Amino acid sequence: MFYTDETAADAMEAAHERAREVDADADAMDRHADELHAHEARGFCSHFGTVGYLPTPVYAEQVGLKPGEHRCTGGCRTVFPSEAAWIKASTDPFAQPVKKVTKPGSTPLPAAQ
Structure with a gap:
């Protein structure tokens, strides 16, 4: 969705920023899952x-x-x-x-x- 004062480049940059945030969140969840698996592998x-x-x-x-x-x-x-x-x-x-x-x-x- 475009606003009247927004360019296509602005909209694309916003979409890419949201994608980067999602990727960062997914990476954090993957790291936490790896930590939990290692914790359990050590017998905890x-x-x-x-x-x-x-x-x-x-x-x-x-x-x-x-x-x-x-x-x-x-x-x-x-x-x-x-x-x-x-x-x-x-x-x-x-x-x-x-x-x-x-x-x-x-x-x-x-x-x-």
Whole structure:
């Protein structure tokens, strides 16, 4: 879209600047992903998922949780006192590295008969 006081060159420069910003953002995300992969390759957890408390657990990892608690399913099995605590840990897993103790994932409990 052109404005009356804008030339085609101005519009093209603006489009190229937006493309450069997008490329810079993509490069930053790629670097962060590489850092997370290296962190996990060294045996540390990135806390990418959790299961939370349920009165009737669905997953083995929920057994023993209290209301509000979340257990990491990224491999460390850390119990977080709240969802906010897990979000903080998963936002910066490098701040307080936790070693993985098991493979990532959750284990469904057998269905009640």
